[in-house]
Every structure is written in C-alpha cells, then in structure tokens.
Amino acid sequence: MNEPPAASYGNAGSSSLRRARQRLFTRFNTDSTNEGSSIHMHLTVEEALTIYPLSHAKLVAGHQGVNRMLRSVNVMDAPDAGDWIKTGEMLLTTAYAMKDQLDIALSLLRMLDERGGAGLGIKVGRYWSAIPQELFDEANRLHIPILELPFEFTFSDQMDALFSADHTKTTKKLQLVLEKQKQLMQYALRQKETGSLFPMISGILGYPLAVFGQSGHLLYNNTALTDETLLDGWPWPAAPRWEGFGDSRCFRLPLMQGQSCAGCMKIYLNAPHMLKEEEALFHQAAEIVTHHLTPHVEQRKNTSRQHQLNSAFAGFFNREFSFHDLMRSCDHHEVTALSGTYQCVFTTVSLQHPNRSRLLNETRQLLMYHSLMQAYESEHLYLEDGLLSIFKLPEEQPFHKKDFTSTLSACLSGSASLSRNPNLSGVQCWVSRTKSKPELLHNAYRECLETKQAAERLQIKHTLLHYESIELFSLFQHLSEEAMINYATQILEPIYSKNKLIDPELVLTLEMYFEYDGSINETSRYLFVHRNTVSYRLEKLADILQMDFKKMNDLLRLKLAFLFRSYLKHRDSHEMYRT
Template identity: 70%
Template sequence: MHLTVEEALTIYPLSRAKLVAGEKGLTRILRSVNVMDAPDAGDWIKSGEMLFTTAFVMKDHLDMALSTLRMLDERGGAGLGIKVGRYWNEIPQELYDEANRLEMPILELPFEFTFSDQMDALFNAEYTKTTKKLQTVLEKQKQLMQFALRNKESSDIFHMISGILGQPIAVFGQGGNVLFHNTSWSEDILLHQWPWTKTPQWEGFGDTRCFRIPLMDPHGCTGFFKVYVNSPLMLKEEEALFHQAAEILTYHLGLDIQKGKNPSRLHTLSQVFHDFFQRELSFHDFMKNCKSHQLTVLSSTYQCVLTTISTDQLGAARLLNEVRQSFIYHPQLQHYESEHFYLTEGLLSIFALPEERIFHKKEFLASLTSSLSHLSSRSATTGLHCWVSRAKAQPEVIFDAYNECLETHRAADRLHMTQTVLHHESIELFSLFQHLSEEAMYSYYTYVLEPIYGTSKHVDPELALTLEVYFEYDGSINETSRYLFVHRNTVSYRLEKIADLLQMDFKKMSDLLRLKLAFLFRNYLKNKT
C-alpha cells in the first residue's frame, strides 16, 4: 500500500472518520494497517504503519497512549486510529496536544464499521490505483515503442519523450552540457554534484525527486537523462519505462556522435568538403556530391562557423563531438537547419538562416556562446573557440566563408583576442591595414594613445583598463561593467574622464574608429613582442 493519510481519508468507509489532531501530518505515507490489541504492540510498529485500536489496553494508562504515539513518530508511522465510544468516550486532551506537537494524525474511527471493513477498503483502493497506474505505464510503453519505430530523426525528440512520460525531463551531453530541459530549475542546480557516476539512481531535488540514468552505448557514455517526479513512490514498472525512454535517447544521441567516426553520409561529406577546400575537387563535382547526399543548407543564405581546439588538448575529437551535439540540440540553434563536418582544422558548421524571420546576428552569436559555456568552463578545457564568417547567399562562395573563418582565427591569434566566439567583422579593420609596416603601426597608436600610455603620464591604471575592456566588448557598457565588477554608471564616468584626456568624443564615429585602429595595432605589436 502506498497512500498518504490524506488520500486514505477519502476512501469509504474511512472517509467517515474524523481527523482530530496532527493535521500537519496528513502527507505521511501509509503502507500498512495493524490492530493494537496488546500492551506491547507499540514494540512491533513498522515504518508507514497506522495503528487501529479500541483503546482497551490504554484506557486506564495515559502514559502508555503517549508512549505509543511517540514510538509511532520515531519509527515513521502513519498515524493512530481510535474507535471512540467503547472504552474511551473522548480522547484525552494530553494526547491531542502531543499529536499536534509530533504532527502525528489521530483519527476518530466510525463506530459502526469494523476494522476489517476499513482495512479491506484501503487495500482494494490501493489495488485499483496500482492497476490503473500499470495500465497507464503500459500505454506509455506502447507510445514510446511507436515513437521509436518511426525510424526517422525528430528535432523535437525531447519534447516528445517528455510528453509521453508526462514528466519534466533534462538531457545532458557527455561533458555535462545541458542539451534540453523543461524544468523550472537553473542549469547550475540541474548539474548538482557533477560529474555523476554511470549507474542509474534516485536523487532528491527540492520538493521533488528525479531518476538519473546514464545513456550508455557500446562506445561508452553518450550523456545522462533525468526524469523529475512529484510522486513520493514509484512502481518498478515506471522505472522500467524511464529506462526504455533512456534507450531511445541513447540511440539518437549515440548515433549523432558515431556519425563522425563511421562510414556514413557525414563521413563522406566531410571528405567532400575537405577535398574541395584543398582544391582537389572542382566546384561542379562538389555541388554534385552535395546534391546526391541531399545537403540543402547551401540553397539559402547561410553562415559558417569553424570550431577549433588547441592542438595540445587531450580528447580533442571527443570534445568536438560534444560541441556538435550542443549545436544540434541547443534550444535557439534548433531553429536553424544545420550541417556539421569534421575537417583537419576542427568542426565546420553551416547554419541556414531562416528566411521567414529576421536574422539577428547578436542573438546567433549569443546562442553559440551559451552552447559552449559549460564546455569552456571546464578547468581541463582550454583553447575552445568558434570563428564565424559573414552571411553568404550563394553556394559558390562557401570557400570564401571557410577562408573568413580561418582568417578570423589567424587574426585573433595575432591580436591576442580571447573571445570564445568571434565574428569576422571583428577583425575586418585589421585585415585592411595588416600590410602596413610595423613602424607605421607603432607611430599611429603611440600618437593616439599617448595621453594614457605615455611614459611621462600618471594616469590611473583603472582608466586604461576600462578603455581596453570597453573596446574588447565592442563598446558595450553593460558587458564592460560586468567584466570589471563595477556599476555601469562607474564605467560611464570613467569613459567621460578618458574622453577628456584623449580630447575625443566617443559619440563620433571618426573618433571611435581612430581608437579602434590604435588598439588593433597596439595589441598586434604587443603580442608579437
């Protein structure tokens, strides 16, 4: 039996009973019912047990009644049911007070019904409830099976599985990156005590519980799956249902990862792109291969993203698999049709920009950044970056888009730029002026920045740092204040002082352009030195 005391009080004839004390204990779990007919019955109390009594053994011994009540509480009992009218005309006030203190329910049982009438009703209600639950589980198993037998990929797989289970879920990638969740919890709470062991287990989670299952395939763990439930007790059949859902997820996620290793469409197309970029394949043959493999992302406006990892990074291939997984299942990036290929330099992702709605470059870059945030935060992960091309409208310029990604990568190295995600527009100015002599660069930046960095000047270092961060974050006062851990008004005040020192107006595009060039040249020469 797995009922709360409150649920038990809705079942006839126990519904005729009256709750007289311990109202705050109505959520106690009732697993069994026992009849107290001996003085030492309290010694045999089990967890979840409710005692029914006529009060015969305690009618002249209030201390025994109080002791029994306390023992019920200590052993996790469900409550005490007393049939008033035979040996007790009323329940002593001291017992009321103690029950309220312990939050232990006391019920006045209906006199006209036997104990067996009430016990049978409880067991029958539990049997009916369990049967209905099993029927529901069976129906959900059939729905999961039908979903799995569709034999086609669905970008909405997570919502589908959550809907079938009727519970909120969370799905995590290999590295703990959150691929999906429809809970009310933050990602930090969802990842509590990460990394996890690769064994299924229950864990407490606020007022609810969750069942965590590792997604295991023959190649290892492809991620984790959590189901969040409000019910205090679950049937073993329901756990089996969760395992069945986990197997479907394992298939989909594992297939995504293994596509990069096995002979497949992805493997073939990766080789096609590699050969085309190396000029070993003509554009005609390139498009012919793309068409034969039904690659459609180049048929509309698209954007290329090259993800690279430092060459000394251990497990780089596996980390790129995790990045690909994050891009595919990220809530915002799911709106874009995408293809992902493994090249010598890293992971090349092509996102088709939706024509039915306005494309916001800032939101797109923010989505890339958030999808990498967990991977980038690992202490062991360094040198993970995304280099983003400008938007392209024809397939003929895919090579240009790829080169823009590489050019952004090279320029960022020369300019010592540390952003995780960097758009080609951020380095376009430097591309125009990179052929200037180093003497000319040095002369220009020292002339512009001399009021701040000149050897004879005594400028507050905080002002110089504020200006550097302000330009690093493309003139965003909010981002600058967040990085420096100061209020945005403080940033604005410092920028006003800097503008006075430099004799510039930061509202003028020409002055901002001069400063932008000065910092580009300064960073380039400083890093080279």
Template identity: 40%
Template sequence: MKPARGGTSMHLTVEDALSVYPLSEGKLVAGAAGKNRIVKSVNVMDAPDIWDWIKDGEMLFTTGYLIKDDPQGGAGLLEQLNRRGSSGLGIKLGRFWEQIPPALILMADKLGFPLIQLPYEFTFSDQMNGLYRAEMQRSTKALQAAMEKQKRLMRFALQSDPILQLFEEISGVVGYPLAVVSAEGRALFNNSGVPEESLLRAWPWTGRHPWVKGEGWQCYRVPLLSGAKPAGYACFVTGEPLFTTLEEGLFHQAAELIAYQMEARIQSADNRSRQYEDQIRACLAGALPPAELAAYGESSGNSVLKGAYIPVLTSPGGTSDAAGRSARMERIRQEYGSHPVLSALGALHLDMEEGVLSLFPDGAGADELAEHLASCSGNLRKSAGCVARAAIGGRRSGEQSLASAWMELKETLRLAAEWGVPDPVVPYRKLELAYLFEHCPKERMAAFCDRVLGGLLRKEPEYRQEMLRTLEVYLDNDGQLSETAKKLYIHRNTASYRMDKISELLEVDLKKTDDLLRLKLAFQLRGMSAKAEEPAAALRTAGRK
C-alpha cells in the same frame, strides 16, 4: 510478548478504510488532519510494549484494556505510536470504556493522529477481513489496469511517433504527469506543472534514492540507462503520498521504453548528421554543388544552413601529430557542447583538416558569441593545455555562401598567425583591411603611415608609445571613450585629454568618419609593414654573425 501480525500489505488511506464495511459503521472521533495517512497493515494491540513492534503505516485495534485505568498514559501511548509512524488507533467501546477519554481526543487532535471508535457489533476479525477484501479488490483492479497499460506501452514501442508526442502518450498511459530530463540537465519534456528550476533542484543528481519531494509534489525518478551512464531521467510526478510497488514497476518499464526510443532516435540523428557533415565537406572541396547540399539538408531535416548562421573555425594548435590533434579537436567539441549558452544554440560541429568548423545559428550576436568562445578557450587552456584559436566569420545565409565563409575563416587564421595576433578569438572584420591591402608594396605602406601618424611617430619614444596605444584602443572600441579608459585602466578625463592631444598632433577630427578610417587603415598597414620587416631583419642579423 510480541504482538501477532494481522493481515496483508495494504495501500489504503485512513479515509478509504473508513468507507469499507463494517469499519464504515464506526466513526473518526479525533485526529481528522491525519485521514490521508496510508494504512499498510492492521494489527491488534494486546501487548504493553506494542510500540517496540509497531511498523510504519500500521493501524492498531484495541478494546482499551491496557490503558483502561490510565487515560493519561493512553495519551502518551498515542505520542509513541505517532512517532513510530502508525496510521491510526481504533478503540472498541462497551467493555472497558463507555466513551473515549477526553485526554486521548485532545492528544489525537493535537498530533493529527486518527482515533477511531470501532463498531461494537463486529469483531476485530470481521473488520480486518473487510479491509483485506477491499484491498484485494483494489489490487486486482490495479493489476488489470497495469496489464492494460503494459500492452499499450508495448504498442508504443513499435511506433515511430515524434519523441515529444511519444512522451505525452506514455504519460497518459501510466496515468501520471511526466518530466524527461536529459543527461545535461535540461527538461526535454514536462507536463507536470512543476517549474523546471524546482524539478532540477540539486542537479547533477547523485543520490540513489528514487523519491524526490518538493512543495506540494513529489516524484519517482528513474534513470534512463544507456550503457554505463544514464542518458537522462524519467520523473513521474504526483501529489499523492506514495506509489504502489505495482506502479513503481510500471514506471521502470516506461523508463526502459523511453530510454530505448531516445537512444534509437539519437543514433538515427547521429547517422544523418554524419552524412550531412560529409556532404558539407564535399561541397567545400568543390565536389558537390551548393544546390544539392541544400536539397540533402531539406530531405534530412538539417536546417542549420537554411537561415542565417555565423561560421567559426577553431584551430587546435599544438603539435601536428594525428593522434594528439584529433584528441584536441574532440576536446574542443566537448567544450562547446557543454557550454550552457553555446550548446543551446544547436550548432553543427565538424572536423576539418584545418580544425573544427562550427556553424552557429544566428541566435546570438557576433560580439556575444566571441565572449563565449573566449571563455571556452580559457577553459581548454586550463584543463587540457589546448592553445586553441577561433576565427569568427561574418554572418551568412544559405549554402551558396558557405564556400566564401570557409575561405574567410582560413584567411583569418592565417593572417592572425602571420601578424602574431595574441587574441584567442579573432573576428574576420578585425583583419579585413589587412587582407585587402596584403599585397600592397611596403614602401607605399610606410609612406602612408608616416603621412597619417607622423605627428606622433616623431615624438619621444615613451610618449609616442603611450599615445599610439591610446589611439589604437580608441579605434578598436569604435571611438567609445569610456570603453577606451576602461581598457587602459585610466580615468575617463585622462583618456579625453590624450585624445584631444592626439587630434591636435595629427591634425584630424575624430568625429569625422574619413579621418577615423584613415587612422584605422594606418594602424593596419603599420602592423603589416612591421611583420614584413621581421624576415629581413633576421637575415641582416644572421649576416653580421
């Protein structure tokens, strides 16, 4: 026979239930480790197959009739109830048992399953009604508190406080610690005390179940919906076993408010950013004085040009059709925006006719920045077939130096294209000497190169090529012998031997700055001279045809 259902849905712990009169007249005789189990409902055990009907969180009351002649079978019953998620068993003594059998007490302690001696003076219905009234009072108070919280949330929706302050206040209203996670997997706010790496475990999150459990904590996770995709997540953290349905509804309401406020701020920031980008374009075109750009940046909260920054211009490459070029530039911005290091720098990216101009706050050195940009270039080539090239300018500060930085970037890309530089990332300092001597007559360049490198240029072709390559790599690595050997895939002793021979053939001292500068300049001019010869050679070949 299916047991009759007794009562309504509850949300009390066993310990809470034992404080409610008249159940408070009973006592917990075993299984104290389970006193924090949740009591969701109460039922009377009057059927031998009770475990077929038991529900999770259900507490059972019995006189012991079904197990009065079989205490060992009663211990087995406790195991069955525990497996089905029952919250406890209350036994009323005096009719069939004078005391609870030791076998049941031992099993209850072993399982941490609450075993309660019910008060003899009160009927089951008295005790169940007492729990029902206590739950009604608790639910009424919770409803009143939730309504008050909803009123306060609505007041927050009309405010324009800074976003982090808003998160703090929402956490205070709902009464639970809060963590807000962005769509990129960064904790924007976290007052839960749970470490960010634990909170973001298994990111990106794909599961649909809102509950997430950790060591000593759990959270109810609500997506911050903005369009088709979540704009992030609100995580309400607790050490309690679970929340009530009423609280879960409040969390969803708070998440909607957070999503609305975040979207409003993002749109506002996007509008300010677009206006600031237009001001920068006007400044670079000479239509806006740098002082006015600085004033606008100050008033709109855009401070990227206020401190030190490193300018970068990324050419999208490929064909010149407008649609394809725009798509490649969008892909470049996405790649930079999703890179874990570059995105954290908070750079400003804006489209220019020449490519994507990026202004990176000076949070990383130029060499480290070049490595990350090269990584992005490789990803773009693999995923989108975009042959992008980035020019890195020198460190700048303030709006007054923006125009010179822009000219420097454009010249770097031009010289890299004219010289056939194969590198995807080209620092301006690598081509600075070439820019300085660009208009030097080729006869003078050739004479200087012959004077400085003549000792090698007159050697046999194979030997000459090997030694010139070694010297070039040595100069590119600022005279670091170990780095030179690594780049050439040779032993350090081999590199040292070659440099000694080069020093002897060219009659230079590689420890002297003047000699190193002359060699560096010779390589730059030699490259320029070779590029200058290419058009003439092509014309001579065409004439012979």
C-alpha cells in the same frame, strides 16, 4: 457488523473475513505476538479517507499528518502490538487491549510516530464509547492521524476496499507509464536532432529535470534549483542513485555510452511514491538522451542521419558533391538552418590533444542544448578537422550581428572544461560573417578557415574569434612588423605614449567605439554611461588625435592602427604593445 477482538478470529471467523483472506493473500493469526494481517498499498491517509467505506470514518486528530504514506494495514489488539509496527502501516483496532490502560494507547501512538506509521483507526462503540482526550492531544502533537472508524463496517470490508482502490490506482499509473514509454519510443525513432530534446523528455516523463554534460556543465534545467545546488557533490559516481527523500527526491542517472560517461541527468519527483516500472522508464529516457549527446558513435552506422549529413557536407566542401546534391540531402533530412539568415561556427581542437574527441562532443552539447542557444535553430556536423555548426538567426526582430557572437561567448564561458578545468582547454571557435543565401555556405566555411589560419599566424589564442576581426589584416598580412609598429605608433602615439597623461576612460571609450563598429549606443551600453557621455569623450579624443571621426579616411586609419596594435600585442613584438 460488530468487530470481535482479534483473539476470536482463529476459532471461527466470518465468511466475509475468509473471503477477504483469499482476495488479499493475507492471514489473521490468533498468536498475540504475531503481526496480524497486512496488505501493501501506496496511498496517502488523505486519499484513503475518500475510499468507501473508509470515507465514513472521521479524522478526529492529527490532521497535519494526512499526507503520511499508507503502505499497509494491520489489525492488532495485542498489548505488544507496537513491537510489530512497520513503516507506512496503519493499525486498526477495537481498543480491546487498551480499554482500561491509556498508557498502552499512548505508547502505541508514540511507537507509530517513531517507526513512520501512517495512523491509528479505532472502532468506537464496543470497548470505548469515546476516544480519550489525552489520545487526541498526543496525536495532534505528533501529527499522527487518528480515525474514528464506522461501526457498521468490518475491518475486512475497509481493507478490501483500500486494496481494490490501490490496485485501481496502480493499474492507472502503469497504463500512464506504458503511454509514456510509447511516447519515448516514438520520439527515439525520429532521426532529426533537435534543441527541444530536454523539454520534450521532461514533458513526457512529467517531471522537471536537469542535464549535465561530460565535465559537469549544465545543459538544461527546468527545476526551481540553482546551478550550485544542482552541482552539489559533483563529480558523481557513474551509477544510478537516489538523492533526497519524500517530495524532495531526485533520481540521478549517468548517461553511459559503453564505458564512457557522456554526462548525467537528474529527474526531480514531485510525488513520494514511484513504481519500479517508472524507474525503468527513467532509464529508457536516459538512453535516448545519451544517444543524442554522443552522435560520433553513430557515425559508424551508414544508416544514421548524422553520418549521411556529415558525408554530404564534407563532400560539398571538398568539391565532390554539387550544391544541388547538398540541398537534396538537406531536404531529405529536414535541415532548415540554411533557410534564412545564418552564421557558421567552426570548432577545432588540436589533433594532438589527448581529449580532442571529448572536447568536440562537449562543445557540440553546449552549442546545441545550452539554454542561451535555444533562440537559434541549428545543425551540427562533424568534419575531418572539427565541428561545423550552422545557426539560423532570429528574423522576428532586428538582430545586431554582435548579439549572436556575445551569446556564443557567454555559452562557451559556461563550459566546465573551459573555465573550471584548465587541463581540458584547447577549444577554439571561428565565426563567419552573416549569410542570407544557402549558396553562400561554402563562403561562410571558407571564412571560418581563413579566421583559423590568420589566428595561427597572429598567434591569437582566443576561444572565439570572428572573421571580421581579421578581415582587414588579410589585406596587409605581408607588411613587415616594423612597418606596422611605425604606422600604429604614428597614429596612436597621442593617446598611448607614456609621456602623455590621458584619461584611461577616454582610451577605453575609443577602443569600445571601434569594437562595436562605431555604434555610440552599443558603446554606451558596454560602458554603462549615457550616449551623450560617449559623444563628448569622442569629441575630446578627436581633438587629441587631430582627426574628424565623421570622415571615412580618418576612421579607416584608426581602424588599421588598432588592428596592427592588436596583432603586435599578441605577438609581444614590442614592449609598448604588451597587455
């Protein structure tokens, strides 16, 4: 059907056009200064070209602009049509107003580009037999799509089809959002906390995300962006906000628990358009993440898994519950961290610290969700004096006992509160020896407490301390400092005396040799030298110290000397032992 100029619509108009008016809730106007008809959609020009009957149109220019968003369609043939262009709008025209004035067509094209229009559709055959080459050139320069519309279809046919297709697309997207909401609700109803929380949330939403803790430390990131880029502008206001534009947009949500902010989540979109319902879905996901990041709030609810486990473990350590009672509670709540080889970490903060609760919660976030800790299944429990974390160690391959401690140290060093904000320092973690049976849990907890107590006596301020570091000292803790000084001086004087010129690399090699429990491979790895170099240095040191490192007695003497020296360094008891 031939398309008349817009000025004739108000007089009679076709019955199909009247039906289109009703279906699309739009109107056509005879006033040339009005904006004509408009429907609102969320398609790209490329998607629109797949929809019948617009699929019969030809994309004749501006091919690089096919990803422009098509949000509305207007039919305009007035000379001043450009004054009414909106963002995302595609103009359909018979070229009536510009058939003899190419400058009007060029001006219209430039106005479309300036206002972010979607493109220009021209029905050729009535007023233009062919689209002028100058218009092609300008469209290609501006990347504005020009469509040669099929002559046999009316504008209303094409608009109706676009609206129906967009409605179908939106309906499908709403159904998908509803399905995602259902999955989030199902996940939220699960009581067990899991380190896979963030990958699960990201998978349900279908977008990459980054999650930050209370002090800006990165807990999770499956985007392609670096930590520095993700943290740009931190600290952020505690309000939802969009960042970026187009395909580079992200939605930033604070993780609010009442008036307290437990962290922040950024969701990165790979699509230029998002429904309001999907934004509401992001808020729902943020609430679930907040719930898991702030479990201390849930302790007030007797029905919560966290509270029940805290009570069971506290009762067991206080001899109020039997081991059988504890295991029954663990089975009920699907606690599996004790089912293999495990280690315990007890985290404490001074009771007088003004941010004690915040620091304990932040440490829990790191230990549970940090990417470095994802190799370990874990359980985290709030006890009266601190946070007890139980880590199940991997069993697939030989696992060196220092691997866990090294990973734990690297995880804690990434905390903003520990590394970037000295005012929040105060976290200390005490690590037990490796255990292989659930029955040894009480021993592991006791080792953590003994490590804490020994560190207080030794005035050791380390963030992380292993039980094995103070185990021998507990046997000799009642020795006087004078006796320790005399013993350490007698053994280590050949390498630490100011009167002896000893290569510092030799001394460092010996220190690392004992730090890594006599492992030449680990020592060489730390020093970035060949293991034969380590062996050569140890032979040279054995001559200097008049010892045989193959004899247990000599190794034990050196171990005690280094232990006493470490104690004296932390106490600053003697000038020669200061760091």
